Amino acid sequence: MSTAAQFETLPRHAEVQRGLVAVAMSGGVDSSTVAAVLQQQSRPVVGLTMQLWNQRRLPELQGARPAQHRCCSLDDVYDAKRVAQHLNFPHYVVNFEEQFEQHVVRPFVDQYLAGRTPIACTNCNTDVKFEPLLRMARQIGAERLATGHYARIRHNEQTGRWELLRARDGSKDQSYFLWGLSQEQLSRSEFPLGELTKDEVRALARRVNLPVAEKPESMELCFVPNGNYAQFIEVYSQSAGITLGTGEGEIVTEDGKVVGRHNGVHQFTIGQRKGLGFAAGKPLYVLSIDPEKNRVVVGDDDALRSTSFAIENVNWVSCENPVRPIRANVKIRHKHEPAPATIEPLSTATARVLFDTPQRAITRGQGAVFYDNDRVLAGGWIR
Amino acid sequence: MNRVYLDYNATTPVEPAVLDAMLPYLSAEFGNASSIHSPGQRARAAVETARDQVAVLIGARPQEIVFTSGGTESDNHAVFGVAQSLLAVRSSSPSSALHIITSTIEHEAVLNTCQALEKQGVAVADLAVNREGVVDPESVRRALRPETVLITIMHANNELGTIQPLEEIGRIASEADVYFHTDAVQSAGKVLIDVNALAVDLLSISGHKFYAPKGIGALYIRSGTRLQQLLYGGHHQRGFRPGTENVAGIAGLGKAAELARLSLGEDAKRVSALRDKLEKGLLERVPQSLVSGARAPRTPNTTNLMFPGLEGEALVIALDLQGLACSVGAACSSGAVEPSHVLTAIGLSQEEAKSSLRFSLGRHTTAAEIDFALDAIPAAVAKLRDLSPTYRKEAAASKVSQ
Numbered sequence: 001m002s003t004a005a006q007f008e009t010l011p012r013h014a015e016v017q018r019g020l021v022a023v024a025m026s027g028g029v030d031s032s033t034v035a036a037v038l039q040q041q042s043r044p045v046v047g048l049t050m051q052l053w054n055q056r057r058l059p060e061l062q063g064a065r066p067a068q069h070r071c072c073s074l075d076d077v078y079d080a081k082r083v084a085q086h087l088n089f090p091h092y093v094v095n096f097e098e099q100f101e102q103h104v105v106r107p108f109v110d111q112y113l114a115g116r117t118p119i120a121c122t123n124c125n126t127d128v129k130f131e132p133l134l135r136m137a138r139q140i141g142a143e144r145l146a147t148g149h150y151a152r153i154r155h156n157e158q159t160g161r162w163e164l165l166r167a168r169d170g171s172k173d174q175s176y177f178l179w180g181l182s183q184e185q186l187s188r189s190e191f192p193l194g195e196l197t198k199d200e201v202r203a204l205a206r207r208v209n210l211p212v213a214e215k216p217e218s219m220e221l222c223f224v225p226n227g228n229y230a231q232f233i234e235v236y237s238q239s240a241g242i243t244l245g246t247g248e249g250e251i252v253t254e255d256g257k258v259v260g261r262h263n264g265v266h267q268f269t270i271g272q273r274k275g276l277g278f279a280a281g282k283p284l285y286v287l288s289i290d291p292e293k294n295r296v297v298v299g300d301d302d303a304l305r306s307t308s309f310a311i312e313n314v315n316w317v318s319c320e321n322p323v324r325p326i327r328a329n330v331k332i333r334h335k336h337e338p339a340p341a342t343i344e345p346l347s348t349a350t351a352r353v354l355f356d357t358p359q360r361a362i363t364r365g366q367g368a369v370f371y372d373n374d375r376v377l378a379g380g381w382i383r
Numbered sequence: 384m385n386r387v388y389l390d391y392n393a394t395t396p397v398e399p400a401v402l403d404a405m406l407p408y409l410s411a412e413f414g415n416a417s418s419i420h421s422p423g424q425r426a427r428a429a430v431e432t433a434r435d436q437v438a439v440l441i442g443a444r445p446q447e448i449v450f451t452s453g454g455t456e457s458d459n460h461a462v463f464g465v466a467q468s469l470l471a472v473r474s475s476s477p478s479s480a481l482h483i484i485t486s487t488i489e490h491e492a493v494l495n496t497c498q499a500l501e502k503q504g505v506a507v508a509d510l511a512v513n514r515e516g517v518v519d520p521e522s523v524r525r526a527l528r529p530e531t532v533l534i535t536i537m538h539a540n541n542e543l544g545t546i547q548p549l550e551e552i553g554r555i556a557s558e559a560d561v562y563f564h565t566d567a568v569q570s571a572g573k574v575l576i577d578v579n580a581l582a583v584d585l586l587s588i589s590g591h592k593f594y595a596p597k598g599i600g601a602l603y604i605r606s607g608t609r610l611q612q613l614l615y616g617g618h619h620q621r622g623f624r625p626g627t628e629n630v631a632g633i634a635g636l637g638k639a640a641e642l643a644r645l646s647l648g649e650d651a652k653r654v655s656a657l658r659d660k661l662e663k664g665l666l667e668r669v670p671q672s673l674v675s676g677a678r679a680p681r682t683p684n685t686t687n688l689m690f691p692g693l694e695g696e697a698l699v700i701a702l703d704l705q706g707l708a709c710s711v712g713a714a715c716s717s718g719a720v721e722p723s724h725v726l727t728a729i730g731l732s733q734e735e736a737k738s739s740l741r742f743s744l745g746r747h748t749t750a751a752e753i754d755f756a757l758d759a760i761p762a763a764v765a766k767l768r769d770l771s772p773t774y775r776k777e778a779a780a781s782k783v784s785q
Contacts, residue, residue, distance in 0.1 A: 049717075074717055090704060092703075095721065135770055135772075136696075141701055141705075
């Protein structure tokens with residue numbers, strides 16, 4: 001496809017928007033390309049880069065070599081600045097360290113310590129990017145906030161609702177992390193990459209000579225650049241004055257037989273096999289985590305499968321709260337293939353999900369997102 | 384777009400006459416001031432002329448002026464220099480035998496230098512200031528110990544403009560026979576400075592704060608002051624500060640010092656009238672606004688206003704997008720803003736500090752620019768407050784209680 005044609009595949013509603021648009025810029029290729037795309041549409045752009053986390057705060061986590069993709073590293077900030085300079089639009093670094101710690105880092109740690117497996121990115125989207133950052137964008141005179149998320153927003157003229165849809169490029173789709181957005185937040189947000197593939201984004205970045213066109217992608221959770229969650233939780237807890245419980249505890253089977261010992265429940269996640277730290281006759285997986293008794297329950301793969309679970313903090317995105325059970329495809333983790341299920345609303349913010357067939361490792365703290373084809377109907381936290 | 388610059392405390396433009404004074408030394412007169420030949424001698428003459436000009440500005444003798452790369456180096460040189468020279472003399476006694484008195488509102492160049500010495504075992508007293516941002520001289524007297532070797536208190540504060548009672552502190556320092564350093568980066572060129580009236584032994588200035596270029600500054604070192612050098616190299620500047628002299632920068636600093644001396648009174652009168660107009664106008668037009676440090680003696684160009692119910696960071700960006708440059712808090716290395724330690728030191732909460740903006744005027748500020756600011760700022764504040772969930776809640780609550 002020609003690059004000119006690529007621009008024409010952009011969502012139509014974006015083309016008619018006028019007025020200043022703020023772009024959340026991480027310094028990566030995706031959000032940088034967003035700025036380029038909007039500029040190609042002759043829209044006035046202001047770039048905002050969030051300073052979210054100070055790596056120097058927990059020096060224990062810094063290895064001998066500087067980490068490659070640290071969150072809010074100066075390199076990323078300078079990359080964002082270089083892009084803004086290259087495309088010639090104003091750019092500012094804004095400090096959201098306090099909000100990030102309050103809404104993302106602290107809950108992440110608390111959840112792990114409570115035996116859950118949280119998703120920090122969802123909290124960051126709902127409570128930081130599309131809350132204080134969007135507010136700041138509006139305060140400085142922008143009507144809307146554009147981000148580099150791979151997802152789509154559509155206004156349904158019939159229902160009057162803003163709908164959230166999967167990205168055209170299914171392999172890059174990030175709609176799973178965006179279910180918490182309110183109608184107000186969606187109405188003021190734009191995801192210009194939702195219609196593009198990653199290759200097309202790179203091609204666009206190269207075409208306008210973005211200085212970050214060849215920058216590799218960051219995969220890890222931004223504030224845990226080395227990917228070692230357990231270590232982060234230990235070091236952060238110590239600095240924040242959180243007691244890590246009793247530390248060492250038992251690993252037991254479903255019938256209560258002790259088969260090993262562990263050094264803290266925060267080191268485990270449901271369905272995990274590797275790192276159980278003991279040898280068994282057959283592969284054992286983490287079935288559940290009990291922080292009260294400081295126990296990890298293990299069993300074989302079959303025992304991991306279940307059909308039913310409850311969710312809380314449900315946010316109905318593309319449709320009204322249903323009063324009767326509905327059918328949808330439900331996705332229970334980022335890499336999960338959505339599976340058909342019946343959803344029974346319990347209250348406005350809670351529901352019960354019943355899969356048609358058992359699913360592996362339904363994990364407390366993860367998000368469950370309901371899809372109707374490409375549309376995100378709702379999402380909530382697995383309880 | 385309108386371009387209104389109200390951030391002269393951050394930096395100033397190079398005055399055309401200053402640039403003219405510098406240009407020859409960047410091209411035709413490129414000699415090394417240490418060379419024996421004629422080109423070198425002409426460069427030397429320029430350096431010595433500038434030394435005279437800087438000395439006159441602060442009532443010093445030329446041989447007491449050392450040129451540096453700016454305020455930060457001058458501060459480092461003064462504070463480290465005193466401590467290290469005494470440590471060298473008393474090599475037998477531990478560094479804990481040294482004590483330095485400073486304040487909580489100093490610039491980072493002083494604060495972090497003191498902190499570095501603290502890590503080496505030197506005791507440091509950080510004196511609190513009152514709500515107006517002024518150090519009480521009596522607190523300096525009370526902090527004195529037999530082992531106190533240095534008092535370092537700034538002249539004018541960069542955030543508030545408040546001027547410290549240096550004469551009194553100087554008297555206390557003299558009586559106690561303790562070295563006295565002041566960071567005069569924010570006062571030089573704005574208010575009269577006489578090193579003898581202030582009884583200071585060391586005084587730091589920075590060129591770019593008064594219309595000379597960035598990268599040039601000076602340290603006044605009273606004759607007889609024992610100061611360990613910071614840098615090692617050749618014998619330039621009597622060995623106090625080795626390194627080939629930045630002749631063009633030095634010539635610019637000299638010219639700027641001369642211009643400042645000649646126009647100081649007039650500038651102060653004109654700028655303070657504009658500052659007062661801005662301050663008064665904003666207090667009238669922005670509900671609940673407050674000035675910090677207003678009851679203290681201040682530099683004529685600075686005002687620090689608090690606009691409760693908003694994030695100063697957002698206001699500065701909103702104003703910049705409209706062409707008005709001002710300042711909030713302290714910039715960290717990424718360029719993001721952190722609450723100013725000065726504002727928390729005068730008793731403001733984190734929230735109050737974050738909602739405070741600094742406007743600093745200068746020689747080129749016009750009445751029309753102040754009028755523009757008086758239109759743009761209240762409108763921007765209103766918009767920000769309108770979008771602030773906390774401010775709307777508070778406003779609603781106060782309506783109910785009335």
